[in-house]
Amino acid sequence: MPTLADVAKIAGVGVMSVSRVVNGTRRVSPEVERKVLAAIEKIGYQPNEAARILKGTKSSVLGLIVPDLADPFFGACCNAIQEAAWDAGYMTLMAASGHREELERRETKVMVQRHVAGLLVVPIGSQNDHFLEAQKAGVPVVAIDRPIKHLESDSLTVDNLAASFRATQHLVDHGHRNILCVADDERIYTKEERVSGYCRAMREAGLATTVCLVGPMTGSVADQLSIALKATSSPTAIFAANNLVGVDVLRYLQRYSVRVPDNIALICFDDFSAATLVSPTITVIQQPVAELGQRAAQMMLERLKMPADAPPSRVVLSTQLIIRKSCGC
Amino acid sequence: MPTLADVAKIAGVGVMSVSRVVNGTRRVSPEVERKVLAAIEKIGYQPNEAARILKGTKSSVLGLIVPDLADPFFGACCNAIQEAAWDAGYMTLMAASGHREELERRETKVMVQRHVAGLLVVPIGSQNDHFLEAQKAGVPVVAIDRPIKHLESDSLTVDNLAASFRATQHLVDHGHRNILCVADDERIYTKEERVSGYCRAMREAGLATTVCLVGPMTGSVADQLSIALKATSSPTAIFAANNLVGVDVLRYLQRYSVRVPDNIALICFDDFSAATLVSPTITVIQQPVAELGQRAAQMMLERLKMPADAPPSRVVLSTQLIIRKSCGC
């Protein structure tokens, strides 16, 4: 590997001239610049990032932590982030936290230790001192999809509450008075916002709310649903708070040959590829996944150019209610 | 950040004793070891990777390049790789090539320049000198899902040909004599193996092959299918060579209300979540995605322990034909 000193020798100039040409830190005479560029071209010089980091310069690697890369939502998000980062000359160090808080904590620490220039994260926990430590170490943090609890940081989210409110209202407008909300049983920000949106819409319409929680703690969708649907006030519509739950609900309804939307109408938060393949097609709230990733990267890049004490910005993106057939339209 | 020298000062020993304890490079007296460990614990010392790399030591970062993180297949694969790598103390520098050869090439070079310890890649092109350069620079390469053309390297693939052969045979056994194969129009290894498997099965059964290529060059699935299905010898079964194509085929058949499997039977390479949601459920060839990722990481870790000239190993994993309803069973 050719070094900066090699370039200097060939160009017949000092090492600092080369460094200055490479980094554009200062003005250099056109004469010298030409010689240096020629020498770089000749031996194919490329800066050694490790040496730069060691010297204390910011690295050009961004850390990215998401709960699960196999989830299409996060996958698409990562894709967009990686692409935007690459275009700006950054690479991405990626890690999946597997929805485990402890793992996320360790990954964060290792990334900081590895001198990432910034950290993009879809946070999963409530105990977030590791992110605070990262900030203290000079690594800015951008929260994606959910804000980081108890921490001042840039964040990029979607209008979970408003969208859920609108979707629920849409079901009410169809004449449903008994609408069931099915959601994950974990304490995730997005889920809580979505349930709130549902509840608010129901309250405003003067209707009773029924929230059915499913997951590792409470039980499978099939179990929980069979209980909820046999209640005296049997629901005529379901609002599923995310695509995984939505798919499970769909499976359940299919298994018991419940006709959608005639017997039960359905709206699901998150679009998913099967939504237009099944019959009837599923009405969903569509999130701007690619934009989420792309803008998160952009947010980080801007943050890296700012003074360290610039106030955090919180951006909320709009979702869209995609009307298909399962709502009864 | 505490340094090795700090630890040495606190422990009251030389820096090298600390280094030796940390790396286990040589025997150290129990006395010294105890003191060093205590000092490390006390100030929370963590080695500086940049300095290590600069000194010429191998890094503990693995590079990972896949065509598209938003594709659930690659997403799941990355997930498994990242997890296995993490457990072995490695982090992963990830990049999506966006199916563009030029981008893959540049990403490879940057990764090598960044001193990744090894490179895991789902290769997309045929011009593969960048991987050769990586190897020459001492960075081992493991090919995932497809071998790297014109290059000796470890590789981990699935039995594309045999699986396609079996699936096609299954359709033949159902009495179909006119089976259409729908595949991507790009020159991807997996697609070519799968088409070959289909062709071989047809030839062995004494039947004529019809391959319908779709994609950016030839045209959409809808366009190509409407031509193929109106041919004089109209097919009674379709073998879709991957999940994306399969889903598009399915959409087409639904749009024109073709009854599956009565009018046309369908088998698809790759399982996908919608396969069990639609009616009829789709018979698929299921790939061991998680195992693919997990073993790829393992392969790399073993390679990193081997002498540089150890011969490459090529492993082929088995797929499974998951019989559902769309084949007519």
Next chain:
DNA sequence: CTGAAAGCGCTAACAT
């Protein structure tokens, strides 16, 4: 078994 010194490639600070 242990320590001291040299230097990996780069850039901030100082000198010219």
Next chain:
DNA sequence: ATGTTAGCGCTTTCAG
């Protein structure tokens, strides 16, 4: 505008 020096934190080499 340009060159020289020092040192980031670590490990290899050589001496004790």
